[in-house]
Amino acid sequence: IESVQKQYESDIFGFGEAIHRSNPKEWKKIKEQWDKGGFSELTANVKVDVKLQHTGTVGNSFLEDVKETK
Structure with a gap:
């Protein structure tokens, strides 16, 4: 929200x-102040x-790596 307020002021x-x-x-x-930058001060x-x-996994579990190192 802050980045939009500062960058776009919209x-x-x-x-x-x-x-x-x-x-x-x-x-x-x-309303008058809002249109003249009031949103930026919100x-x-x-x-x-x-x-x-x-809950799904995107990759393999790190537990497989732990088992392999033992």
């Missing part, structure tokens, strides 16, 4: 739209919730 993630939908009154207050906290469905 809200490619749609944070502004999310603010507009969830809090239209607040959006009216910040502090974003990211929370991730992941559920793994399948």
Whole structure:
């Protein structure tokens, strides 16, 4: 997020739209600043919730190498 804020200064993630939908009154207050670089000043906290469905291997297990060295 920070690299996009600094490099492109463009809200490619749609944070502004999310603010507009969830809090239209607040959006009216910040819209002008948002379009003039307000997104670049945004502090974003990211929370991730992941559920793994399948754990597969891409290569051979390192355990085979351990067995060979014994």
